[in-house]
Amino acid sequence: MSTDIRATNDLQWLAELRTTLTDELEVQKTRLTELTDDTGDPAEDHTRTALLAATRQSVEQVSGALQRLADGTYGACEQCGASIPRERLEILPHARFCMPCQRRRNG
């Protein structure tokens, strides 16, 4: 068994990240439920549609990150397979691509 300190720190960080993402998923799912409860106010429809789309996207992003954590593929770029720098993942935990690939995708 390796006793590499960096790997140990990574495992701890990943465990904390999983907890954070699980909490975040619950928050977003609760918000989604609240948003889909019809208040019957047409004036709210436009705002709520936008909020719903954003919240749905958050749920997808967070659950996708949790899935990758479970698969052991978390932190690898889906495009080129390179490791996504931890600094990037700390800012954007659901990042699926490294910076160069993300830039290419954005065009």
Ligand SMILES: [Zn+2]
């Ligand atoms: Zn990449």
